[in-house]
Amino acid sequence: MAATKIGLVMGSNSDWDIMQSAAEQLEQFGVEFESRVVSAHRTPDLLFDYASTARERGLACIIAGAGGAAHLPGMLAAKTTLPVLGVPVPSRHLKGMDSLLSIVQMPKGVPVATFAIGEAGAANAALYAISLLALNDAALAAKLDDFRAAQTEMALNMTLPPEL
Numbered sequence: 008m009a010a011t012k013i014g015l016v017m018g019s020n021s022d023w024d025i026m027q028s029a030a031e032q033l034e035q036f037g038v039e040f041e042s043r044v045v046s047a048h049r050t051p052d053l054l055f056d057y058a059s060t061a062r063e064r065g066l067a068c069i070i071a072g073a074g075g076a077a078h079l080p081g082m083l084a085a086k087t088t089l090p091v092l093g094v095p096v097p098s099r100h101l102k103g104m105d106s107l108l109s110i111v112q113m114p115k116g117v118p119v120a121t122f123a124i125g126e127a128g129a130a131n132a133a134l135y136a137i138s139l140l141a142l143n144d145a146a147l148a149a150k151l152d153d154f155r156a157a158q159t160e161m162a163l164n165m166t167l168p169p170e171l
């Protein structure tokens with residue numbers, strides 16, 4: 008049976024403000040996930056253990072958010088062949104450009120799917136993870152269709168100038 012649980016990890020609990028957008032999106036779709044702090048820099052042994060046991064523990068993919076020298080997604084991808092979805096968390100000094108470049112520039116052979124900096128990237132990583140699960144789940148695919156339809160409806164009903 009195909010795995011149906013998502014791993015949601017981040018380098019620090021200070022990333023939660025951004026990464027909770029991913030958690031909310033997964034909750035909205037009723038997708039099972041586990042969330043925890045894992046850091047390549049601060050908890051390297053935990054990172055190795057988390058990534059190397061992820062598949063046998065029934066995870067389908069891992070969403071990983073990190074800021075600054077964001078090595079977490081890449082190091083997870085080094086230790087598992089599950090899909091790793093990287094979210095660049097905005098950093099104080101460089102606004103997340105450092106996070107983005109740290110995540111996106113992986114060497115050939117060890118892929119990380121990289122999303123936009125910030126909340127939208129976190130939400131989209133969750134939606135992408137859901138669409139991976141929906142490859143084997145028609146009910147979930149139908150929920151994604153409904154989500155898109157609601158979004159279209161909302162855009163079609165937008166008026167200008169916007170009401171504040």
Ligand SMILES: Nc1c(C(=O)O)ncn1[C@@H]1O[C@H](COP(=O)(O)O)[C@@H](O)[C@H]1O
Nearest residue numbers: 018019021046047048073074077078079
């Ligand atoms: N980029 C990483 C990694 C990692 O890549 O393993 N571990 C922590 N961090 C990042 O450090 C930033 C500051 O963390 P603190 O707020 O705890 O000092 C966070 O954005 C975290 O993702």
